[in-house]
Amino acid sequence: MFCNQCEQTAQGTGCTKIGVCGKTNEVAGLQDLLTYALQGLSLVAVEGRKVGIVDQAINRFTAEATFACLTNVDFDPLRFQNWINSAVQLREELKKKVAAAGGKVDFAAAAASFVPAGTLEGLIAQGEQLDFINTLDPNPDLRSLKQITVYGLRGLAAYADHAAILGQEDDTVYAFIHQALADLTRTDLSLETLVGLALKCGEVNLKAMELLDAGNTGTYGHPVPTPVPLGQKKGKAILVSGHDLKDLDMLLKQTEGKGINIYTHGEMLPTHAYPELKKYPHFFGHYGTAWQNQQKELPNFPGAILFTTNCIQKPHDSYKANVFTTGLVGWPDVAHVGADKDFTPVINRALALPGFAEDVDRGTVLTGFxxxxxxxxxxxxxxxxxxxxxxxxxxxxxxxxxxxxxxxxxxxxxxxxxxxxxxxxxxxxxxxxxxxxxxxxxxxxxxxxxxxxxxxxxxxxxxxxxxxxxxxxxxxxxxxxxxxxxxxxxxxxxxxxxxxxxxxxxxxxxxxxxxxxxxxxxxxxxxxxxxxxxxxxxxxxxxx
The missing domain is CATH 3.40.50.2030 (Rossmann fold)
Structure with a gap:
């Protein structure tokens, strides 16, 4: 493997055996292979737009699959096997539609004709052989700029997915993601062009963040200054980590009247300031600090733990049975709540665990500005x-x-x-x-x-x-x-x-x-x- 997409990369150069994030060599290769497969799908999607074919399912799939490759999101090889196979299946189905409309479906880039292996072991071998990052471009400066855009696209896809979950979408965002992934297969782009592509990624991201802001505030109201307890309340408990407001809202609804207090962790702290979330009386306070401390803090949480988006670390055995994932988050052998968002397993686990034995006041912090x-x-x-x-x-x-x-x-x-x-x-x-x-x-x-x-x-x-x-x-x-x-x-x-x-x-x-x-x-x-x-x-x- 070779991965240098995060700040903590080994020795400041790149992880080559296992990711400092906990990503295995196998998962690293599968993420690279998925990105490669998405490039092939994007080449066809770009041509599809030229003949009036825009597939919304492919738009959403591309954003979700690109987001899945972001650091600390998905560590489950089986899920990547599904992503890769789906990308190629969608590509071939789209080729037929584009060809029928008179569009181009023959491409020089090998990504457009990539055939995935039939087994997980075969896909892992293909990912290792691909060596995706080091083969982006032979020129180190051009490769650097392409990496900036690849990593920028993963962040952009995350914001686009967050917004889409709340019903906020714009085809210009999806069109850019497809165009950029397709452009990154080329080896004839100048340094100036690639700088422009990276900056365009930032420009389009402003639109994605605007959509997300509209989704958050339009659904849950504008945040207002709110003191958030850092202590605990006696009783059963569920801890929610990640970023997703809608998942939190659905969990709050499903836990009404069940005697369970809901706590936030990490980036979920600001959700206490949204009027349509803070109205729930059992939405209590915040537990813990940032994502990298979860292996120290979560063993002491006496309830169920739900990860909604990125920022999961390898769960220790001491609390692994209490952990649930949903959405794009995945970890091998950790229970996953599917698209139906039925949080019953999370609730049942919380009810089975002791919860907090007594009230503890640790003061408050202000959020909502x-x-x-x-x-x-x-x-x-x-x-x-x-x-x-x-x-x-x-x-x-x-x-x-x-x-x-x-x-x-x-x-x-x-x-x-x-x-x-x-x-x-x-x-x-x-x-x-x-x-x-x-x-x-x-x-x-x-x-x-x-x-x-x-x-x-x-x-x-x-x-x-x-x-x-x-x-x-x-x-x-x-x-x-x-x-x-x-x-x-x-x-x-x-x-x-x-x-x-x-x-x-x-x-x-x-x-x-x-x-x-x-x-x-x-x-x-x-x-x-x-x-x-x-x-x-x-x-x-x-x-x-």
Whole structure:
């Protein structure tokens, strides 16, 4: 195997025996093979659009299957066998429709005629032989840019899938995913063209995040500032991790009146702020911190545990029997709740387990400062900036992870001067989410914008403030201090680049898949830079 798509990749270069995420060599090869099969399907889908054939089932399948290859989503070889076989079956069925409409169905790219092996063992061998990443392009710089787009597409597909689940879709998003996957089979694209393709991925992702925002807020209301208990309530319990609001909503409905309290974990913390979710009296509080700590924290949770999207780690035997997955998440030998979303097995497991023996108060944290809330007090914010009560805004957020160096973000927030505001989102906030930073004129200095899925809110806040001050986003007293781990972070960074946002500080380390020449392009065009050795250095450089 060779995988370097996440920040924690082995030795900062690439995982070659087993993924630091827990991905086996076999699963890595199957993910590569699935991506290859999706390229073949996409070649036909692109030609289909030229003759008026657009298959919505193929659109959804492509997004779901691409999302399944994102880090910490699916680790089950049998599920990848189904994905691969389905991709090829859909490809061949679509070829017949396109040919009947007079479209092209003969392609030079081998992906369009790939024949999967008949057994799982055969598919694993095909995946290993493919060596997908290293054969993307013989030129290392062009290969680097293609990897940026592949990983960006995985993040884009995740947001598109989240939005589609809530009924928000746009064919331009699916069309781009197909076009980009097809383009990545070519070896005649220049560096400039591939830079443009990566930036286009970021541009389209803004649309996907807008759709997701519309789905979340249109279904569950705009988040409102909400204190979330960090303690526990006596009684039976279910812990929900991942990102999916609809899964949580269905679980809340199915557990009404059953004496079970629902807790969130990881990126589900901001869901407590949605009016249509917080109305449930048994939706209690938050347990644990970021995804990488689950093997330490989950053994002590005395109830059932449901993973709804990405961020699963290998469950220890001490709590594996309590774990359930749903949607695109999968782990071998872990019970999976299918598309019918009947959470009865999860509920029954929770009822069979002891639950919490007593009430424990561990205080609260505030969430719910998405764009609607922040822009609702924009006049106060603007006046505070003009009066110099607020000197600077820092967006400190992104992915958390286990690799050393992430204490930088905790120390950075602790060292931010009292006349500055901190906005945060995604699981990176768990480095400092419970810090008491006080307020400025009644506005909390630490504002939790939400999940990584809510990056659209942060962008809209910045755009609105720029409009109020009649300047560009780059001219605002705003600095972005971002941490990254997986491919949602990659595509958000591409979105920021597509908007022309500069001077982003990125850490704790730069992506292993970016070559020095490609990094120079990003530095020259967007002034992106690694975080400094200490927060004090970056604060000095920003604030003077």
């Amino acid at each position: 998405a764009r609607n809330t922040v822009l609702g007090v924009a006049d106060k914010v603007i006046d505070a900036v003009k009066s110099k009560a607020i000197r600077h805004f820092f967006l400190v957020g992104g992915c958390d992870g286990a690799k050393p160096g992430r204490n930088y973000y905790t120390e950075f927030v602790e060292q931010v001067p009292q006349d500055c505001m901190v906005l945060t989102l995604a699981c990176g906030k768990f480095r400092f989410f419970d810090k008491q930073l006080g307020d400025i004129g009644g506005i909390p200095r630490l504002l939790d914008v939400g999940q990584c899925n809510d990056a659209y809110s942060a962008i809209q806040i910045a755009v609105a403030l720029a409009g109020a001050f009649n300047c560009g986003v780059n001219d605002l007293p705003l600095s972005m201090i971002l941490s990254w781990y997986e491919q949602k972070a990659v595509v958000i960074l591409l979105t920021l680049f597509s908007l022309g946002i500069k001077d982003i500080r990125l850490g704790p380390s730069l992506p292993a898949f970016i070559t020095p020449n490609v990094l120079n392009v990003l530095v020259e065009n967007f002034a992106v830079k690694p975080i400094a050795a200490t927060p004090a250095e970056d604060l000095q450089a920003i604030l003077g």
